[in-house]
Amino acid sequence: MRNKTMILSVMVYLMVIGVSDAWLEPPVTETILHQVAASLQMFVDELPQMPKLHGYSKRYGLPMPGSLTIGMFHKKWKFHRDLPATTVFAYGTSQNTATVPGPTIEALQGIPTLVTWQNHLPQSHILPWDPTIPTAIPKTGGVPTVVHVHGGVNEPQSDGHALAWFTSGFKETGPAWSKPTYTYPNIQHPGNLWYHDHALGLTRVNLLAGLIGAYVIRNPVLEMGLNLPSGPIFDRHLVVFDRSFCKDGSLYMNFTGDNPSIHPQWQPEYFGDAVIVNGKAWPYLKVQRRKYRFRIINASNARFYRFSLTNGLPFIHVASDSSYLPTPIRSQTILLSPSEIADVIIDFSTSLTNEIVLTNDAPYPYPTGDPVDNLNGKVMKFIIAPGNPTRPDNSKIPASLVHSPAATRDGIRMTRYIVLYEYLSDAGTPTHLYINGKRFEDPATETPESGSTEVWEVINLTEDNHPLHIHLAKFQAIKVQELVDLEQFKDCMATMNNATACNVTAHVTGTLLDIPDYEKTWKNSVKIQPGYQTTVVVKFNLVDTNAPYPFDATAEPGYVFHCHILDHEDNAMIRPLKLVS
Ligand SMILES: *[C@@H]1O[C@H](CO)[C@@H](O)[C@H](O)[C@H]1NC(C)=O
Ligand SMILES: *[C@@H]1O[C@H](CO)[C@@H](O)[C@H](O)[C@H]1NC(C)=O
Ligand SMILES: *[C@@H]1O[C@H](CO)[C@@H](O)[C@H](O)[C@H]1NC(C)=O
Ligand SMILES: *[C@@H]1O[C@H](CO)[C@@H](O)[C@H](O)[C@H]1NC(C)=O
Ligand SMILES: *[C@@H]1O[C@H](CO)[C@@H](O)[C@H](O)[C@H]1NC(C)=O
Ligand SMILES: [Cu+2]
Numbered sequence: 001m002r003n004k005t006m007i008l009s010v011m012v013y014l015m016v017i018g019v020s021d022a023w024l025e026p027p028v029t030e031t032i033l034h035q036v037a038a039s040l041q042m043f044v045d046e047l048p049q050m051p052k053l054h055g056y057s058k059r060y061g062l063p064m065p066g067s068l069t070i071g072m073f074h075k076k077w078k079f080h081r082d083l084p085a086t087t088v089f090a091y092g093t094s095q096n097t098a099t100v101p102g103p104t105i106e107a108l109q110g111i112p113t114l115v116t117w118q119n120h121l122p123q124s125h126i127l128p129w130d131p132t133i134p135t136a137i138p139k140t141g142g143v144p145t146v147v148h149v150h151g152g153v154n155e156p157q158s159d160g161h162a163l164a165w166f167t168s169g170f171k172e173t174g175p176a177w178s179k180p181t182y183t184y185p186n187i188q189h190p191g192n193l194w195y196h197d198h199a200l201g202l203t204r205v206n207l208l209a210g211l212i213g214a215y216v217i218r219n220p221v222l223e224m225g226l227n228l229p230s231g232p233i234f235d236r237h238l239v240v241f242d243r244s245f246c247k248d249g250s251l252y253m254n255f256t257g258d259n260p261s262i263h264p265q266w267q268p269e270y271f272g273d274a275v276i277v278n279g280k281a282w283p284y285l286k287v288q289r290r291k292y293r294f295r296i297i298n299a300s301n302a303r304f305y306r307f308s309l310t311n312g313l314p315f316i317h318v319a320s321d322s323s324y325l326p327t328p329i330r331s332q333t334i335l336l337s338p339s340e341i342a343d344v345i346i347d348f349s350t351s352l353t354n355e356i357v358l359t360n361d362a363p364y365p366y367p368t369g370d371p372v373d374n375l376n377g378k379v380m381k382f383i384i385a386p387g388n389p390t391r392p393d394n395s396k397i398p399a400s401l402v403h404s405p406a407a408t409r410d411g412i413r414m415t416r417y418i419v420l421y422e423y424l425s426d427a428g429t430p431t432h433l434y435i436n437g438k439r440f441e442d443p444a445t446e447t448p449e450s451g452s453t454e455v456w457e458v459i460n461l462t463e464d465n466h467p468l469h470i471h472l473a474k475f476q477a478i479k480v481q482e483l484v485d486l487e488q489f490k491d492c493m494a495t496m497n498n499a500t501a502c503n504v505t506a507h508v509t510g511t512l513l514d515i516p517d518y519e520k521t522w523k524n525s526v527k528i529q530p531g532y533q534t535t536v537v538v539k540f541n542l543v544d545t546n547a548p549y550p551f552d553a554t555a556e557p558g559y560v561f562h563c564h565i566l567d568h569e570d571n572a573m574i575r576p577l578k579l580v581s
């Protein structure tokens with residue numbers, strides 16, 4: 001009875017605030033969704049290149065700061081030759097040119113980029129959402145949005161705080177909103193970033209709708225010296241995510257939660273049947289027999305990918321999320337959690353076959369979930385053109401790349417325990433997830449000194465691998481060690497919520513896990529293994545020089561840190577991060 005009343009009141013509430021009809025549509029079965037994806041022939045659409053926007057201008061041949069205006073538009077997007085066009089939310093400079101993913105922003109190291117983000121979205125969302133988790137709910141309708149550049153070293157006012165949201169035409173703004181134009185100083189290491197929506201409680205649905213794009217910081221002098229494959233043809237982004245579609249082409253997201261009496265819509269993890277690269281389902285790319293650089297961004301809500309190439313060609317990693325590696329690292333597979341980035345060279349000149357499929361074999365949820373099938377086990381195909389490359393391949397894979405300062409415990413100011421909790425209903429289904437047992441609304445407890453280096457001991461007490469993302473900071477895992485007598489520790493933490501009081505060091509004595517060499521650099525997301533303690537060195541300064549930030553990182557509204565499984569982040573594996581001086 002109580003449940004029925006609750007569902008009814010939520011429905012009335014949704015009618016009042018004008019939520020999309022998606023809530024009321026008849027159920028679609030998993031079989032139908034799978035059939036729609038299975039009906040799409042693989043490798044028939046060519047891999048698109050997203051439009052490029054320069055985040056700088058030129059005056060007398062010299063680079064100067066650049067200003068961009070990027071909108072969010074409601075439009076149709078073709079994900080596959082044989083699938084009807086899909087209604088999406090897309091970033092672009094106009095409705096006509098907006099794309100999914102959005103345009104790639106090309107910035108130069110040290111040259112500021114100013115972006116005015118504009119919301120042109122309709123009164124109602126195209127996907128179902130859930131007002132019972134902490135969510136931005138405007139009084140006057142519209143879709144709340146706010147843009148975060150993932151991996152960006154940016155002032156708090158330009159970081160895209162979850163409470164700095166705004167609706168169409170800035171008609172309504174969230175409590176932390178301060179200005180329409182964001183400044184990105186691009187003072188950090190050259191590397192791979194991406195931008196996406198971050199509105200409170202809506203991140204999973206706004207990204208699912210299409211609000212994702214790549215952002216790259218280049219240093220032409222440094223990169224000319226490295227002589228890696230370069231230019232628009234040989235240096236490309238692959239933005240990978242998974243989506244399910246209904247027969248009419250619309251995006252499918254379940255409108256019934258797994259605990260509907262508590263959360264009518266929220267589900268702990270979204271998995272789609274089709275694998276999308278640069279906005280096309282299972283595309284192909286014609287390549288020449290030479291080296292290419294691919295910057296692979298995992299923009300899935302919850303799917304991990306473990307990539308390999310069917311003909312056994314290796315990936316040669318040159319960088320990770322935000323930084324170059326000290327030396328190139330070869331690997332046969334790449335494990336990428338949501339929001340992680342691999343930056344690899346593939347040398348097609350050494351291929352013994354002319355067609356190569358990029359495959360995925362990561363169980364979902366990772367690591368203990370279902371195995372992949374014929375659909376989500378394939379990503380895209382490379383087709384090698386016959387004959388020699390049009391021009392000789394003069395690019396190199398140098399023996400040495402870029403040496404950043406090592407991650408060590410030297411000079412650390414503070415060690416913190418960060419514990420990840422998942423809470424279950426009586427039926428054993430997840431109801432919500434918290435960091436340190438605290439809600440997002442609870443006052444900040446992580447208050448690092450701006451300019452300092454800390455160690456975060458991150459302990460995962462849940463069943464899943466959680467990619468941890470800390471805004472502003474650069475960080476890397478230096479040690480991953482299993483907890484012994486885990487159940488005893490869990491029981492203690494459930495009552496005490498204090499790792500020290502629960503004798504954490506006496507428990508962290510189990511097996512040590514290897515950290516892959518291709519992750520041994522400064523990153524923006526670190527995978528946190530269940531049942532293990534991951535020791536993360538976190539730098540709240542400019543990593544290369546240890547210099548302080550050139551802006552006031554202690555200003556309001558501060559930053560956040562969270563799990564990058566978007567469905568977890570929204571409910572509510574997210575906490576405030578407030579720097580102090
Ligand atoms: C949607 O979620 C509900 C509740 O968990 C489940 O019973 C149903 O099968 C799901 N539908 C699809 C199509 O996955
Ligand atoms: C992408 O990230 C999601 C969530 O963080 C993760 O579940 C998925 O496995 C990742 N996929 C790849 C290919 O890395
Ligand atoms: C956690 O426990 C330790 C050791 O018992 C104690 O010194 C510390 O004050 C506790 N921390 C909090 C936040 O209660
Ligand atoms: C922690 O270890 C101390 C010393 O070994 C012991 O006295 C105490 O009971 C332990 N506390 C818990 C919660 O296990
Ligand atoms: C979190 O811990 C659980 C068990 O405690 C484990 O199964 C899971 O893989 C862990 N997740 C990560 C990311 O480590
Ligand atoms: Cu998570």
